[in-house]
Amino acid sequence: MATIADVAQYTGLSSATVSRVINNYPHVSKDKRKLVHDAMKELGYFPNTSARNLRNRKTNLVAVLIPRLTNPFFTLILDGIEKVAEANGFQLIICQTKSSKKKELDFLNLLQTKQVDGVIFTSIENEWEEIEPFTAHGPIILCNEYHHNATVPMVRLDQVQGSYLGTQHLIRKGHTRIAYCMGSTSGLSTDRRRGFFNAIEEAGLEVKPEWIFRDTYTMEDGKRVFIELLKLSERPTAIFTGGDEVASAMVKEARRNGLDVPKDLAILGFDDQPIASLIEPELSTIYQPGDEIGARAMDIFIDCLNGTQERNRATVKMLPLSLVVRQST
Amino acid sequence: MATIADVAQYTGLSSATVSRVINNYPHVSKDKRKLVHDAMKELGYFPNTSARNLRNRKTNLVAVLIPRLTNPFFTLILDGIEKVAEANGFQLIICQTKSSKKKELDFLNLLQTKQVDGVIFTSIENEWEEIEPFTAHGPIILCNEYHHNATVPMVRLDQVQGSYLGTQHLIRKGHTRIAYCMGSTSGLSTDRRRGFFNAIEEAGLEVKPEWIFRDTYTMEDGKRVFIELLKLSERPTAIFTGGDEVASAMVKEARRNGLDVPKDLAILGFDDQPIASLIEPELSTIYQPGDEIGARAMDIFIDCLNGTQERNRATVKMLPLSLVVRQST
DNA sequence: ATGAAAGCGCTAACAC
DNA sequence: GTGTTAGCGCTTTCAT
Numbered sequence: 001m002a003t004i005a006d007v008a009q010y011t012g013l014s015s016a017t018v019s020r021v022i023n024n025y026p027h028v029s030k031d032k033r034k035l036v037h038d039a040m041k042e043l044g045y046f047p048n049t050s051a052r053n054l055r056n057r058k059t060n061l062v063a064v065l066i067p068r069l070t071n072p073f074f075t076l077i078l079d080g081i082e083k084v085a086e087a088n089g090f091q092l093i094i095c096q097t098k099s100s101k102k103k104e105l106d107f108l109n110l111l112q113t114k115q116v117d118g119v120i121f122t123s124i125e126n127e128w129e130e131i132e133p134f135t136a137h138g139p140i141i142l143c144n145e146y147h148h149n150a151t152v153p154m155v156r157l158d159q160v161q162g163s164y165l166g167t168q169h170l171i172r173k174g175h176t177r178i179a180y181c182m183g184s185t186s187g188l189s190t191d192r193r194r195g196f197f198n199a200i201e202e203a204g205l206e207v208k209p210e211w212i213f214r215d216t217y218t219m220e221d222g223k224r225v226f227i228e229l230l231k232l233s234e235r236p237t238a239i240f241t242g243g244d245e246v247a248s249a250m251v252k253e254a255r256r257n258g259l260d261v262p263k264d265l266a267i268l269g270f271d272d273q274p275i276a277s278l279i280e281p282e283l284s285t286i287y288q289p290g291d292e293i294g295a296r297a298m299d300i301f302i303d304c305l306n307g308t309q310e311r312n313r314a315t316v317k318m319l320p321l322s323l324v325v326r327q328s329t
Numbered sequence: 330m331a332t333i334a335d336v337a338q339y340t341g342l343s344s345a346t347v348s349r350v351i352n353n354y355p356h357v358s359k360d361k362r363k364l365v366h367d368a369m370k371e372l373g374y375f376p377n378t379s380a381r382n383l384r385n386r387k388t389n390l391v392a393v394l395i396p397r398l399t400n401p402f403f404t405l406i407l408d409g410i411e412k413v414a415e416a417n418g419f420q421l422i423i424c425q426t427k428s429s430k431k432k433e434l435d436f437l438n439l440l441q442t443k444q445v446d447g448v449i450f451t452s453i454e455n456e457w458e459e460i461e462p463f464t465a466h467g468p469i470i471l472c473n474e475y476h477h478n479a480t481v482p483m484v485r486l487d488q489v490q491g492s493y494l495g496t497q498h499l500i501r502k503g504h505t506r507i508a509y510c511m512g513s514t515s516g517l518s519t520d521r522r523r524g525f526f527n528a529i530e531e532a533g534l535e536v537k538p539e540w541i542f543r544d545t546y547t548m549e550d551g552k553r554v555f556i557e558l559l560k561l562s563e564r565p566t567a568i569f570t571g572g573d574e575v576a577s578a579m580v581k582e583a584r585r586n587g588l589d590v591p592k593d594l595a596i597l598g599f600d601d602q603p604i605a606s607l608i609e610p611e612l613s614t615i616y617q618p619g620d621e622i623g624a625r626a627m628d629i630f631i632d633c634l635n636g637t638q639e640r641n642r643a644t645v646k647m648l649p650l651s652l653v654v655r656q657s658t
Numbered sequence: 659a660t661g662a663a664a665g666c667g668c669t670a671a672c673a674c
Numbered sequence: 675g676t677g678t679t680a681g682c683g684c685t686t687t688c689a690t
Contacts, residue, residue, distance in 0.1 A: 001443075046438075046441040046442045046443075047442055048383070048442065048443050049388075049439075049442045049443055049444035050379055050382035050383040050386075050388065050443060050444075051383050053379035053382070053383075054377070054379040054380050054382075054383050057379075059378075059379065061422075068408075069404045069407050069408045069411065070401065070404055070405060070408055072399065072401065075398045075399055075404055076399060078398050078423070079397075079398045079399055079425075082398065082423060082425055086425075091422050091423070091424075091439075091444075092422065092423045093390075093420050093421065093422055093423075094407070094411060094420070094421045094422075094423055095420075096408075096411055096415075109375075110378075110420075112375040113375045113376055113377065113378045114330075114375075114377050114378055114379060115378035115379075115420075219603060219607075245603075248607050249607070252606075252607055255609075274548060274574075275604055275607065277581075278548075278577050278578070278581055278604065278607075278608050279607050279608055279609070280584075280608070280609045
């Protein structure tokens with residue numbers, strides 16, 4: 001491997017001048033610049049990234065925490081992040097947490113060891129108190145999921161509004177027994193729950209404890225919940241699923257069991273993934289602009305790095321959610 | 330930021346000893362080891378990755394080239410790669426090529442500048458001649474897509490067999506006018522094409538040029554192809570789509586146009602993505618074990634790095650494909 | 659078992 | 675406009 005010293009020697013110049021050429025600094029004469037470029041090509045020289053990173057105290061690497069790569073909503077966010085990263089010379093390191101608290105914390109090690117310049121969370125498993133200490137080592141941005149007591153920039157969607165809208169829609173359709181699927185204990189989950197109950201209470205309805213399902217993320221979960229639902233003596237006529245994957249599997253399972261969707265059971269998704277408009281009946285759902293929040297999160301990350309934005313202060317950029325009515329409700 | 334020198338000074342030991350403790354070397358007395366550990370905790374010390382990378386000439390980073398993050402089949406491969414990477418202390422850098430030749434080549438820069446230890450391709454845009462020179466800088470593994478003249482390890486699926494199986498199935502269902510969707514010019518595409526025509530010729534059938542569609546990757550493409558198909562005077566009764574996304578969109582569009590699938594048009598997918606068993610009618614398709622080839626590719630990558638396997642010789646690990654018959658054919 | 663010191667490849671402050 | 679040189683933080687001979 002040719003080094004900067006080799007190029008310097010080859011050209012009879014100093015390594016400083018070579019470095020200046022590499023980094024496009026001014027104050028280098030045209031001819032020497034060309035001389036260096038030719039030598040680099042001749043010697044097959046490429047700057048060593050590790051050496052530069054060490055010297056510059058910067059890696060241009062961002063760790064992105066994501067629960068599962070196979071969840072289309074999260075890859076959509078990732079895609080949004082990537083777009084902005086790409087345009088600004090950053091590379092992304094994939095960190096699949098598999099919804100594990102421990103893995104999530106382990107990945108923060110990348111920040112402490114300066115392997116990355118910062119971290120973007122798209123989901124959160126640990127309480128904020130666990131994560132907060134790591135903010136000392138670099139910017140941490142929360143994108144999509146959040147904690148209300150977090151002390152860093154957040155880009156998120158108005159979950160209260162989104163779930164309120166969806167639930168209100170079910171109520172207007174005449175449903176009085178509505179089931180609810182909930183996820184974790186993050187701010188996102190509690191807000192969604194609040195929106196749901198806001199609509200429920202506003203309508204003077206009641207939700208039985210057995211109509212509330214937990215840990216619902218995958219298609220498997222959707223199937224499972226439907227089966228449990230079937231067993232209920234006083235069966236809900238509508239369900240708020242919290243995700244298109246769960247909803248799709250549930251629609252499938254309902255039809256397999258001879259139920260008519262939405263007549264016998266109205267099913268509301270969340271996300272508006274491509275699948276929502278592909279299945280039959282098409283899924284009514286809440287549209288979440290995943291790529292948009294991803295892109296905005298990366299924007300803010302960059303601002304934090306170059307000091308345009310404070311990185312240890314809670315700021316919230318909130319985007320609206322919207323209801324998409326199709327056929328499953 | 331505390332450095333190794335700080336820890337050395339704090340403990341009254343040399344930086345060499347501290348380094349030995351960090352790297353779990355033998356020949357360090359129990360008490361000094363503890364002394365160092367305590368000091369590291371006390372000072373909030375973390376080893377600097379850039380410095381280590383520079384010194385060790387290794388990054389434990391792998392660049393994974395993928396056309397689009399939002400394509401579920403490719404994220405499945407990514408998931409397989411990640412599983413093995415994780416278990417072996419490697420991190421992945423996402424490289425979305427967006428099917429651009431230029432971007433693909435640009436990402437190989439990561440290899441030249443030693444930002445990553447090697448590269449795994451899951452798709453290929455450029456001819457092998459363009460890529461070959463980069464093999465000098467580190468291991469390159471082809472996973473999924475391939476070139477027949479490539480000179481590196483490949484993990485791939487038996488595309489000839491897969492498309493043969495699928496086409497044969499359509500023929501056995503009585504179809505004589507079968508349309509075909511093709512992708513790029515890679516070995517994968519040519520092999521798939523060969524399998525298709527093997528079955529076609531074996532049955533003594535003919536395929537009109539206008540039944541062959543190009544650049545079919547997305548749901549948009551599926552819709553587009555269906556519309557073109559409709560215009561055909563002598564319309565095919567079955568279509569080999571080459572992808573579940575294309576197939577799903579086509580099924581949707583066909584039904585929207587009042588066609589019965591499979592009676593009026595049989596549609597065969599490829600991949601067996603989750604969506605295949607969610608839509609109606611359920612998609613007949615070719616199952617591709619994406620996570621499996623991803624994992625095997627990463628295995629081989631690791632073997633190449635530690636010299637267990639030659640990295641500049643064409644070797645092929647080929648896994649079989651299988652037909653999944655559901656309702657769309 | 660421990661330490662001294664060289665050096666991985668690069669950048670930037672300083673000198674001229 | 676160009677060169678000298680001192681590190682960035684770590685690992686690894688080579689001593690002892």
